Amino acid sequence: MVMSQHLTRDDVAHVARLARLRLSEAELDEFTRQLADVLAHAEDIERLDVGDVAPTAHPLPLRNVFRADVVSASIDRDEVLAAAPAAEDGQFRVPQILGEEQ
Amino acid sequence: MTIGSAFDIAAQVRAGTRSARSVVDECLAAIDAREREVHAFNLVLADRARSAADVIDARVARGEDPGPLAGVPIALKDNLCTRGLPTTCSSRILEGWRPPYDASVVQRIVAAGGIVVGKTNLDEFAMGSSTENSAFGPTRNPHDLSKVPGGSSGGSAAAVAAGFAALALGSDTGGSIRQPAALCGVVGVKPTYGLVSRYGLIAFASSLDQIGPFAANVRDAALLLEVIAGHDVMDSTSIPQASPSLVSVLDDGVDGLRVGIIEELSGEGIAPDVLAQLHAAATALEKAGAVVETASVPATIYGLSAYYLIAPAEASSNLARYDGVRYGNRVDGASTTEMMEATRTAGFGAEVKRRIMLGTYALSAGYYDAYYGKAQRVRTLIIRDFARAYERFDVLLSPTSPTTAFALGAKTADPLTMYLNDVCTIPSNLAGQPAMSVPFGVGDDGMPIGVQVLAPLQGEATMFRAAAVLEAAAGAR
Numbered sequence: 009m010v011m012s013q014h015l016t017r018d019d020v021a022h023v024a025r026l027a028r029l030r031l032s033e034a035e036l037d038e039f040t041r042q043l044a045d046v047l048a049h050a051e052d053i054e055r056l057d058v059g060d061v062a063p064t065a066h067p068l069p070l071r072n073v074f075r076a077d078v079v080s081a082s083i084d085r086d087e088v089l090a091a092a093p094a095a096e097d098g099q100f101r102v103p104q105i106l107g108e109e110q
Numbered sequence: 111m112t113i114g115s116a117f118d119i120a121a122q123v124r125a126g127t128r129s130a131r132s133v134v135d136e137c138l139a140a141i142d143a144r145e146r147e148v149h150a151f152n153l154v155l156a157d158r159a160r161s162a163a164d165v166i167d168a169r170v171a172r173g174e175d176p177g178p179l180a181g182v183p184i185a186l187k188d189n190l191c192t193r194g195l196p197t198t199c200s201s202r203i204l205e206g207w208r209p210p211y212d213a214s215v216v217q218r219i220v221a222a223g224g225i226v227v228g229k230t231n232l233d234e235f236a237m238g239s240s241t242e243n244s245a246f247g248p249t250r251n252p253h254d255l256s257k258v259p260g261g262s263s264g265g266s267a268a269a270v271a272a273g274f275a276a277l278a279l280g281s282d283t284g285g286s287i288r289q290p291a292a293l294c295g296v297v298g299v300k301p302t303y304g305l306v307s308r309y310g311l312i313a314f315a316s317s318l319d320q321i322g323p324f325a326a327n328v329r330d331a332a333l334l335l336e337v338i339a340g341h342d343v344m345d346s347t348s349i350p351q352a353s354p355s356l357v358s359v360l361d362d363g364v365d366g367l368r369v370g371i372i373e374e375l376s377g378e379g380i381a382p383d384v385l386a387q388l389h390a391a392a393t394a395l396e397k398a399g400a401v402v403e404t405a406s407v408p409a410t411i412y413g414l415s416a417y418y419l420i421a422p423a424e425a426s427s428n429l430a431r432y433d434g435v436r437y438g439n440r441v442d443g444a445s446t447t448e449m450m451e452a453t454r455t456a457g458f459g460a461e462v463k464r465r466i467m468l469g470t471y472a473l474s475a476g477y478y479d480a481y482y483g484k485a486q487r488v489r490t491l492i493i494r495d496f497a498r499a500y501e502r503f504d505v506l507l508s509p510t511s512p513t514t515a516f517a518l519g520a521k522t523a524d525p526l527t528m529y530l531n532d533v534c535t536i537p538s539n540l541a542g543q544p545a546m547s548v549p550f551g552v553g554d555d556g557m558p559i560g561v562q563v564l565a566p567l568q569g570e571a572t573m574f575r576a577a578a579v580l581e582a583a584a585g586a587r
């Protein structure tokens with residue numbers, strides 16, 4: 009089955025919600041067409057039978073890299089918070105997360 | 111070019127026969143003369159560069175050696191963190207943000223005596239092949255202002271081509287150093303994955319991203335790569351080895367070297383004038399004693415499809431951090447979710463949104479195996495086919511880009527057409543292997559052409575030997 013033929017405007021709207029993006033009606037139309045084009049190009053690998061090939065996530069055989077367990081200097085908290093859009097009491101400030109008052 | 115090679119500048123500054131200040135002043139004069147039309151930079155650090163040059167000169171006067179890049183003006187792609195200095199990724203979402211630390215490569219070039227002259231323009235978050243996706247307007251090709259410089263490191267390539275800096279750093283995820291180097295007529299290198307620390311490089315696709323040099327010649331590129339390569343504890347994917355010796359091998363020649371022209375990347379879809387230069391380059395290597403044959407790396411034909419699933423998938427995850435909470439700009443909303451949506455909708459440009467959407471889709475329930483999983487298996491095939499080719503060859507050869515620089519606006523309406531620019535460069539990123547673009551001749555339009563030299567993991571020394579021979583041959587014609 010070739011999946012790209014199934015990409016719908018509703019799929020694109022759903023993915024936009026997952027990615028925390030708001031798209032206009034015109035953008036939804038344009039992105040649906042453009043993403044379908046890219047997925048249609050990917051039909052060449054969709055058709056490949058590679059079930060017996062292991063996936064590669066990363067090009068080097070490095071794993072479990074640890075640094076020495078020694079305390080060292082890190083970036084100053086106030087300097088980090090100074091770059092945030094909003095901070096309060098040494099923490100990042102965001103709008104209310106919970107629907108009800110605590 | 112007025113300031114000359116980085117190698118010569120450093121030698122003269124260290125010897126006290128030329129002041130770093132005069133070099134920087136020449137650079138800034140070149141920027142004053144042409145930056146308005148080229149727009150290579152998001153930020154020019156004129157005062158800081160002059161002060162840094164004065165410090166270098168004072169050290170030389172005291173009898174100290176400032177290092178192998180003494181007094182050399184260097185431009186940084188604006189996705190490399192610079193402490194206290196704006197680092198935007200050419201995105202509205204990071205406009206005004208000042209990182210609290212320097213990237214490791216920035217620390218290394220400064221420690222080697224290099225002078226940062228500015229932050230260069232790029233396609234937003236390094237997503238693009240023309241530098242037209244910048245929120246701050248496109249960069250233009252110094253050889254022809256109606257043409258693109260390539261991308262995503264178009265500002266760095268243009269800065270070196272225009273003589274605004276002797277060297278520049280870029281990042282290469284699918285060709286973002288090599289393709290603009292080819293289109294602007296300079297040398298561009300994507301090192302082996304893990305050879306150069308990514309600490310402080312703002313992430314696009316973490317299993318593909320690699321920092322590398324731009325230079326006006328092969329020796330300068332080798333010099334800069336020697337400075338920035340080598341293990342860094344701040345990057346867990348950094349190869350635990352010292353920096354390779356590259357400058358010292360440049361005169362070793364290619365006698366007996368086995369060179370393969372990748373047939374899958376040198377036929378259909380490549381412009382005739384580009385192919386003609388590729389074959390002229392192969393002939394030049396042959397004349398220098400190399401054995402040149404056709405090489406087959408069959409799975410490279412699937413590289414583009416695999417890349418445009420893997421890179422967006424990793425990007426969709428990496429760019430989730432731009433949520434208006436910890437850094438960058440925020441657009442207020444009644445709830446946290448609304449704030450995040452408003453922030454990301456206003457902060458990201460169309461191409462970044464497209465890639466986030468594509469990646470989110472490729473990773474979403476029901477499609478993961480068909481797209482992301484499949485692409486990861488194809489990545490294994492590409493690595494396997496390269497390994498087979500390297501049983502017979504020491505280096506491989508292909509065009510860097512299918513065409514010379516195209517006109518601004520020519521490919522912006524159709525993303526897939528733009529993506530096809532990366533067809534020759536993508537396979538090296540998927541395999542983690544080094545590759546570099548060397549200027550070799552010009553096209554029918556008089557614009558520069560680049561030939562790509564590819565090598566196996568950590569094969570930089572052999573790659574640079576071939577590149578040096580190609581450069582000498584190109585210059586002798």
